Amino acid sequence: MPLSKSLNFEQPCPIRDVLDRIGDQWSLLVLHSLQGEPRRFNELLREIGDISKQMLSKTLKRLEQDGFVTRTLYAEVPPRVEYALTELGSSFLVPMQQLVDWAKANHGGIVEARQTYTPADNSWQQPR
């Protein structure tokens, strides 16, 4: 989580900085859901399904801070809030789509690997 706990005096490494942001379990999923039209808070909650309100809230706030999404509050009752991708956010979806395509193409290989996996023999570690 710290962008760099270890000897880092200059600006944070861009790669590390960005990976830390998107590599947090939910951001990618949220960005993915935001594709196309803007979404409301509860819509995202339902679409993603197994995210908690708190995490969705935090994730959106961070994405907003970092300029990936905008948050628009309509002063209605009950209140309506819409989240939409910014240009930066949209541009991010391009490389991310490559990743999603890779996932689709290689999911089978992963599942197969999981099945044929046998845990390593670390007998030199465990005195028996």
Place this chain on the structure above:
Amino acid sequence: MPLSKSLNFEQPCPIRDVLDRIGDQWSLLVLHSLQGEPRRFNELLREIGDISKQMLSKTLKRLEQDGFVTRTLYAEVPPRVEYALTELGSSFLVPMQQLVDWAKANHGGIVEARQTYTPADNSWQQPR
């Protein structure tokens, strides 16, 4: 973390499954470090810098399970263990590189967004 807690009877969604795997704070960094030559456990530990032994161990084990890396134990003393990318792992670096390139290109925009960000006014929420 669950691949799908909510109504999911069929096979897990490939996207979700893969994103869950790589979206875990360390996997991407580890794969990135593994680029080029194989690495030993402590090399990775030093290169990444702020990962704990336990998390590196867990991450590598999962990457191995999923067929992204191989683990080779040389029966020497002290023991030597080398981690290397499989073909699957290498192929994953292609889309990931796109992402890294995006990160480099857009890091400035993100930093800028962070600076100009002002927290939302949720006064309708908080009675004062």
Place this chain on the structure above:
DNA sequence: TTTTGATAGTCTATTTTGTAGACCTATGGC
């Protein structure tokens, strides 16, 4: 009139994760 419902969150108690650091094996060097 009181109740219910909807929205977008926040707050809190509990569970899950991650961290730091001690510890384990065997051997070689001093």
Place this chain on the structure above:
DNA sequence: GCCATAGGTCTACAAAATAGACTATCAAAA
């Protein structure tokens, strides 16, 4: 004999995520 090394594991503690209650406001249902 004692320390160092490599690759982990184990444990006690700290940090983070979860579920569910709770907030406000107004409209419609009962």
